[in-house]
Amino acid sequence: MTAMTDLSITVAGASGRMGHMLIEAIQASADCRLTGALDLPSSPALGQDAAIFSGQASGVQVVSDLHQGLKPSGFLIDFTRPEGTLAHLKVCRELGVKAVIGTTGFSDAQKAEIADIAKDIAIVMAPNMSVGVNVTLKLLQMAAQALSTGYDIEIIEAHHRHKVDAPSGTALKMGEVIAEAIGRDLNECAVYERFGHTGERDPSTIGFSTIRGGDIVGDHTVLFAGIGERIEVTHKSSSRSTYAQGSLRAVRYLAGQERGLFDMFDVLNLR
Template sequence: MNHRIAIAGCSGRMGRLLIETVLGAEDCELAGALDQPTSPAVGQDAGAFLGRNSGVAIASDLRTGLRDANYLIDFTRPEGTLAHLRLCRELGVKAVVGTTGFSDAQKAEIAEIARDVAIVMAPNMSVGVNVVLKLLDVAARALSQGYDIEIIEAHHRHKVDAPSGTALKMGEVVAEALGRDLKQCAVYGREGVTGERDPSTIGFATVRGGDIIGDHTVLFAGIGERIEVTHKSSSRATYAQGSLRAVRFLAGQAKGLFGMEHVLGMA
């Protein structure tokens, strides 16, 4: 079975990697490539950066980019992703969403769209990160008393949202395991005389610089010991490969909103 896939944001770093990964997969076919109207790449062959002729021209019109596709992979920005998903619902195109930074209202709209079309949405498509999320649930339950929890993340200088979607997901997993609401217990910055640390809080620290692809550490700091659960990305290839696993999972789903835990059979 060939999975006919369109890629959004195809001229970006992630978009190009997704195109390369799709072109290299035996069971996948590049069926569309989308970019902003202002992009100089519009009209060019989507495989030109690889020195290949894919037969797919980069389009700025959504309908043109999606008309031959059964799936869309989208790692762009919240507003653009939502516009894409609205049309996906109309056309019956399933979607894999790696975009981060959605508001609660935007997440609610995605859940509504998923009542009609199947969507996998995850802040991180890496298989390793999603295994770490499972480990964090176990660790948080076992270390629920006497341990302060801090989440430290680092990304490249071009990342526009902070904390990262992955860091927030880690915080949500830990908070849920502890019976807490992350919105009520998260601390996103410390400055000046802050007083003693509130043991019920979950702290976040953000680093931005250079070409760091993505590092995440959850620190459980107790008296006399500390436990660190860390994931470090050395290549975006893991996100692309995880996205194709999500596409293959969606082949068996008619509608609904799923996470990578469903894709990996850990739900």
């Protein structure tokens, strides 16, 4: 198992909101250290100290060269875009760098590519790194099994105005967990749009509603609506720091893994 002092981490998207939160968490951690920072070639942060935004010096410069940014590290944490993440993972595979992936919006083909890369390196990939969200997923699994008949299932999510994918990766993961628990295929039963004369609700469907506005970090509610009662399971994020702390827990988990594709249920022992 990798020594705790060897948790050397590169952060992708280092000058973004999530990148800053990750760098702060690493800087404050007793067992992790920042050894690399990546950003786009067009980023004005290139050449600057990766922690300059916090008024502290990390001694690590933001770079766009993937080999330069990844070579000093044993781990990558990546919350960027699907195409960028895949490019990063290919270099991780080449260098033997393990990866924590919080990026969302992957196509099925891209997910298959990640699974192939995980044959050579250890990867934790989850649409939400929050410990609370993953405990919520476990609760939803239990609720869905008990409420599989007689209850209509709706997933409502809200995020900030800058989010580019919808529904959120977390909402989709909630749908997948619920569908699997009740023996359905989300690809066949999900309803993402309602407009006009829709007819009565099909009880076998799982509905999604998306809200975008302001600076909402991330709210998710799953509604199990029956006759005479409804059950709501809600998780609300007020800070991205929960994602950062969950990511560091994922790094610590990966320290004991050689290869394979894992998620936060593995990290948190929720299987």
